[in-house]
Amino acid sequence: xxxxxxxxxxxxxxxxxxxxxxxxxxxxxxxxxxxxxxxxxxxxxxxxxxxxxxxxxxxxxxxxxxxxxxxxxxxxxxxxxxxxxxxxxxxxxxxxxxxxxxxxxxxxxxxxx
Amino acid sequence: xxxxxxxxxxxxxxxxxxxxxxxxxxxxxxxxxxxxxxxxxxxxxxxxxxxxxxxxxxxxxxxxxxxxxxxxxxxxxxxxxxxxxxxxxxxxxxxxxxxxxxxxxxxxxxxxx
Numbered sequence: 001x002x003x004x005x006x007x008x009x010x011x012x013x014x015x016x017x018x019x020x021x022x023x024x025x026x027x028x029x030x031x032x033x034x035x036x037x038x039x040x041x042x043x044x045x046x047x048x049x050x051x052x053x054x055x056x057x058x059x060x061x062x063x064x065x066x067x068x069x070x071x072x073x074x075x076x077x078x079x080x081x082x083x084x085x086x087x088x089x090x091x092x093x094x095x096x097x098x099x100x101x102x103x104x105x106x107x108x109x110x111x112x113x
Numbered sequence: 114x115x116x117x118x119x120x121x122x123x124x125x126x127x128x129x130x131x132x133x134x135x136x137x138x139x140x141x142x143x144x145x146x147x148x149x150x151x152x153x154x155x156x157x158x159x160x161x162x163x164x165x166x167x168x169x170x171x172x173x174x175x176x177x178x179x180x181x182x183x184x185x186x187x188x189x190x191x192x193x194x195x196x197x198x199x200x201x202x203x204x205x206x207x208x209x210x211x212x213x214x215x216x217x218x219x220x221x222x223x224x225x226x
Binding site (some may be wrong): 033035041042043044045048050053054056091093100101102103104105106107 | 143144146155156157158161201203205210211213214215216217218219
């Protein structure tokens with residue numbers, strides 16, 4: 001079956017511009033996570049959606065970052081007024097109901113010039 | 114934010130040798146998971162060990178968990194060049210909507226042919 005997909009795979013933008021990253025989770029997965037991974041580093045939690053519950057936004061680094069999810073499907077992560085320190089790979093993962101393993105997408109590599 | 118810590122940061126071995134990586138954490142956990150990340154297949158779940166388990170096997174992988182020491186180890190036996198990757202431990206903490214995985218910084222493993 002189809003795994004988690006993310007688009008675009010690469011995004012180069014200029015400082016100050018807004019970007020929107022998309023994640024399509026595995027069908028039927030109720031939990032969806034966004035992470036940021038800087039070069040050579042581990043994963044930094046950003047936000048967590050679980051079904052129709054209010055998302056856990058505790059990892060968002062600033063108010064320039066926001067995310068939405070339509071029901072239990074597609075999610076978009078928006079970064080406004082991008083800064084050079086936002087350059088990283090943004091990973092999306094999903095989990096099935098009652099499952100603890102996370103299934104990851106290939107990531108979006110964001111470069112802010 | 115709290116994170117698991119893997120050691121060593123980097124490990125280089127010859128094909129056929131065993132590789133051992135360790136992970137330490139600071140708070141109580143629901144389970145501990147190991148993931149592998151390489152450029153070819155992205156981030157992939159390897160094995161999950163629950164807080165009430167002490168050892169688990171999957172193929173050439175052996176994971177141990179010592180909750181009294183808040184540590185885990187991942188052993189890869191008879192390593193292959195294809196095992197070259199970064200290995201991350203992730204601790205599952207919290208409950209309900211606050212439940213999340215906290216990631217370590219990873220161990221970079223190089224298996225030389």
